[in-house]
Amino acid sequence: MRGDQTLVADRELRQLLRTGTFAQVLDHALNVRGLSLERVQRHLAAHGVTVSRAALSYWRHGRSRPERAESLRAVRLLENVLELPAASLMSRLGPPRSRGAHAEPGTVDRRRLWPAHSRLLAELDAPPDSQLRQLDIHEHVQLNEKRQLAEVRTRLVLQALADRVDRCVVYHWNEEPVLPVITDVRYCRLGRVRTNTAAGATVSELLFDQRLSAGECAVVEYVTAYSPGDDELTYYHRRFTRPVRQFLLQVGFAGAAPASCVPYRQTALDAPRRTGGRLWIGASNTAHLVVTDAGPGIIGLTWDWD
Structure with a gap:
């Protein structure tokens, strides 16, 4: 079952799907579904996508956002796991951010x-x-x-x-x-x-x-x-x-x-x-x-x- 029936009963989630950010929708959907990050991580791994629990937590709280190809695959799977409408998370990511100046060779910013x-x-x-x-x-x-x-x-x-x-x-x-x-x-x-x-x-x-x-x-x-x-x-x-x-x-x-x-x-x-x-x-x-x-x-x- 897709999330449409659940959305009817969840007014706040319906509102977030219209006006919310990626992090807000993800966080609320996780709370509504009662899924822990560890359980979500295991589900993604079962479909061949590896994402750390720390990364999922960063996404959930708006501290970072998925940009790598593997991370974007995870987002598409999350829409299914959380029973959200197709592209409801992907559409909130927007264009890739500029990385700005590069760190010196052999280091990471x-x-x-x-x-x-x-x-x-x-x-x-x-x-x-x-x-x-x-x-x-x-x-x-x-x-x-x-x-x-x-x-x-x-x-x-x-x-x-x-x-x-x-x-x-x-x-x-x-x-x-x-x-x-x-x-x-x-x-x-x-x-x-x-x-x-x-x-x-x-x-x-x-x-x-x-x-x-x-x-x-x-x-x-x-x-x-x-x-x-x-x-x-x-x-x-x-x-x-x-x-x-x-x-x-x-x-x-x-x-x-x-x-x-x-x-x-x-x-x-x-x-x-x-x-x-x-x-x-x-x-x-x-x-x-x-x-x-x-x-x-x-x-x-x-x-x-x-």
């Missing part, structure tokens, strides 16, 4: 990986990513016994590529309504913090103990604390706009270890995941991934208890 954070970065007058090189990143992700994200401990080793570099900027995005908080800052000071709760976005300054000249390095450590959410965490990733010499990601499970855990990479938020082989989880209930000389993009782990 941070607006592509952090589309919900652009306004916050502007408010901070954030320095360009090109001021610092990421030599080493170590993140330890801890889940609680309810399989929810509890905290992330991060250690960064950074090298200045210009003179008078005195800070770095870190980004966070969270689907839960309560945004994370940075605590236990070491070898630096927490500066200004800007948030957009509706978009789930946080941008924070970390002020170095001393101003760096080109070639000098800084080490900073901090903990990102998360409030308990409603959903189990099934993946974690870090987004890189520039190459990193070494990235160590550890995920600790306070309860039972998952049945499987695999690494994955993405070139963009709406790009398909390229997964690797299954990782070993030992007596410590911790999985780890070490990546050296990684290019820009997304690197993470995903796991499953079933």
